[in-house]
Amino acid sequence: MQEKISEVLFWTILSSVLTILPFILFINYIITLYNKKNIEFNTQLQLRNLEKEKEILKTRIDVQEETIQKISKELHDNVNQILTLAKLNLNDSNNEFKIDKINVSKDLITNAINELSNLSNSLSSQQVKDLGIIRSLEIECDRIMKIKNIIFLIESNIAHNNINTEDQIILYRIFQEGTRNSLIHGQASAIDIKFLQTDDFEYVFEISDNGNGFDLNNEEFIEKNKLGTHQGLKNMQRRASILNAIFSIESSINSGTIISIRKPRTNQ
Incomplete structure (x- = not known):
């Protein structure tokens, strides 16, 4: 009788082990x-x-290179011209209007000092951090209008503190490039500059x-774009991708150009 009980117990334990073992192996497989x-x-x-x-590092390097080029161009086209006029004015040998020439x-x-100050502010990301993108856009547009025959219109329904500071800096660089x-x-x-919040987009x-404008379907334009000739366009596209935003461009001959950066809401 004792042997019978032992045999039953043995087979019970063995069957239990054989039943549990595959389960343990399965659990181990799932965990692995x-x-x-x-x-x-x-x-x-x-x-x-x-x-x-x-990509961010590459963009920063590109921005530095663009900044150097912009400084060079601004110094040559604007500040250098003002200082040259001042020098010519002082070199004039006519002493009759000497005081007037000194004042001029x-x-x-x-003006040259102010231009250098404005240029420095427009190239610094600190201005965007301190004032926000809208005010920075207004300052830069005012600066450009003083030296170029152009009209700017800015439309926005966004408070700058609702947008990530890094996003604002990148958008400001896209604005400068565009x-x-x-x-x-x-x-x-x-x-025209529009900076708007919508139901679908942040x-x-x-x-x-x-x-x-230009023809986006022109074969020469497409080929140059593939080769990276249109570096400004590539820069804007790359910066939009860093923002996880949708980049699009519309243009046609004699009808202007529209550049759009749309960032979808993350909760959608």
Whole structure:
């Protein structure tokens, strides 16, 4: 009888172990698979973060290069011209109006100092951090209108403190790039800036001009764009991607250009 009970107990334990063992192995497999997937996910996340940091670093380098070019152009086209006029005025050998010439030269030098100050502020991201993008846009538009025959119109329903500061700085750089293209290539006489919040988007940033425009479907334009010739356009596209925003451009010959950056709401 004792042997019978022992045998039954043995087979009961054995059957229980054989029943539980596959379950334990299955649980172990699930945990191993989960850990593997988790490691793969974290690796991919780190790679994406590194790629984004790489893009941000590249953008900052590009901005520095653009800043150097802009300083050079502004100094040559504007400040240098003012100081040259002051020098010519002082070199005039006519002593009859000497005091008047000195006063005129002082005014010219004061203008040059102001231009240098304005240029410095427009190139510094600190201004956007301190004043916000809307006020910074107004200051830059006023500065450009003093030296260019152009009209700016700014429309916004956004308080700058509702938008990430880094986003504001990148949008400001896009504005500078887009405006430069409108002035140099488009020969525009009017530029409209819109910075709006909508139900679908955290913000819509739009730059539109009445310039010459261009044909987006033109084979030469498409080929140059592939080769990276249109660097300004590439810069704006890359910066929009850093913002996780949608970049679009509309243009046609003699009908101006519209550049749009739309950032979808994250809760959608």
